[in-house]
Amino acid sequence: MEQSKKAQQFRRKILTEAEVRSFAKAMKALMGPEFMATSDKYHISIEDNLRYVSVAALLEDARTAQGLTLKEAAKELGTPKYRLEIIEKGHLKELNPGLLTQYLDYLGLKTWFNKWKKANPDLSARLGLESKHSRKAAESAVSLSVLVKSLAEKKIDVFLKKRLPPWAAAEVRLSYKVRGASVTVYEHRAPWTEGDTEWTVMSVAQLRYDAKSGKWTLYCADRNSRWHEYTNVSPTKNIDVLLSEIDSDPTGIFWG
Numbered sequence: 001m002e003q004s005k006k007a008q009q010f011r012r013k014i015l016t017e018a019e020v021r022s023f024a025k026a027m028k029a030l031m032g033p034e035f036m037a038t039s040d041k042y043h044i045s046i047e048d049n050l051r052y053v054s055v056a057a058l059l060e061d062a063r064t065a066q067g068l069t070l071k072e073a074a075k076e077l078g079t080p081k082y083r084l085e086i087i088e089k090g091h092l093k094e095l096n097p098g099l100l101t102q103y104l105d106y107l108g109l110k111t112w113f114n115k116w117k118k119a120n121p122d123l124s125a126r127l128g129l130e131s132k133h134s135r136k137a138a139e140s141a142v143s144l145s146v147l148v149k150s151l152a153e154k155k156i157d158v159f160l161k162k163r164l165p166p167w168a169a170a171e172v173r174l175s176y177k178v179r180g181a182s183v184t185v186y187e188h189r190a191p192w193t194e195g196d197t198e199w200t201v202m203s204v205a206q207l208r209y210d211a212k213s214g215k216w217t218l219y220c221a222d223r224n225s226r227w228h229e230y231t232n233v234s235p236t237k238n239i240d241v242l243l244s245e246i247d248s249d250p251t252g253i254f255w256g
Contacts, residue, residue: 011053011054011057012054012057012058012061013054014054014115014116014119014120015050015051015053015054015119016119020047020050020051021047023050024046024047024050027046027050028046045092048092048123048126049090049092051120051123052090052092052123053090054116055090055100055104055113055116056087056088056089056090058109058112059087059088059103059104059107059109060088062107062108062109063088063107066107070084070085070088073103073106073107075203075221075225075226075227076106076179076180076182076184077099077102077103077106078206078219078226078227078228079099079226080226083096083099084099084103087099087100087103092127095127097127097128097129100127100129101113101129102180105180106179106180117129117130145211148209149178151239152178152183152207152209152239153176153178155239155240155243156176156183156185156239156243159243159246159247160174160175160176160185163247170190171189171190172187172188172189172190173187173188173199174186174187174188174204175188181208181209181210181211182206182207182208182209183206183207183208183209184203184205184206184207185203185204185205185206185207185246186201186202186203186204187201187202187204187255188200188201188202189201189202203221203225204221204246204254204255205218205219205220205221205230205246205254206218206219206220206221206227207219207239207242210235213235214237215235215236215237216235216236216237216238216239216242217229217235218230218233218235218242218245218246220253220254230245230253232245232250232251233245
């Protein structure tokens with residue numbers, strides 16, 4: 001148990017340059033010249049992979065600690081599952097820096113990641129983590145302030161109660177979940193077959209808050225549960241406008 005705990009702590013450790021060089025040297029000696037020739041051929045850096053280990057480990061640990069599967073996290077972020085797999089497995093050549101920044105902030109790891117970037121400035125730059133696109137993603141993914149979250153929750157609570165009359169509760173339920181800067185509305189349907197206890201859960205809509213503009217943007221899900229911006233109504237500071245659009249659903253995209 002103690003050994004396992006130490007292994008977990010090591011996985012999450014931000015390595016110093018001296019540690020990276022030491023571990024890389026040991027790994028190269030262990031793997032042999034053939035492996036190193038292959039690594040060089042495909043431009044795979046053992047040093048960079050060692051530096052990134054703590055990022056991948058902490059992301060996976062934080063996600064599982066919050067009871068999230070990769071599929072659920074991808075759905076919340078509006079991205080294909082395989083893109084998060086690339087991030088958690090450390091496939092640096094295919095990694096999307098903007099999405100990495102969003103994913104870290106979504107899981108509440110922004111402060112830790114700033115320390116990692118400070119310790120790994122060269123790799124951060126090569127991965128594009130200091131680019132305008134990455135910074136923009138970080139801004140849009142910032143968590144809701146306490147005040148904004150409280151006001152939004154009050155309005156959504158009222159909306160859901162009005163939307164679903166009490167007599168329908170045995171067949172249909174509505175709920176929402178706040179993660180990062182997004183609020184996702186769900187519809188729960190009672191089991192179709194007798195004896196089945198599992199309710200069907202469907203994503204209805206997602207509202208994303210941009211702290212810089214102070215505006216909410218409405219998103220709808222496609223049949224593959226990927227989120228797309230809903231273009232029939234513009235981003236607005238008044239969340240009631242978006243809730244009204246979800247309620248009336250003129251295109252049939254939210255409630256079917």
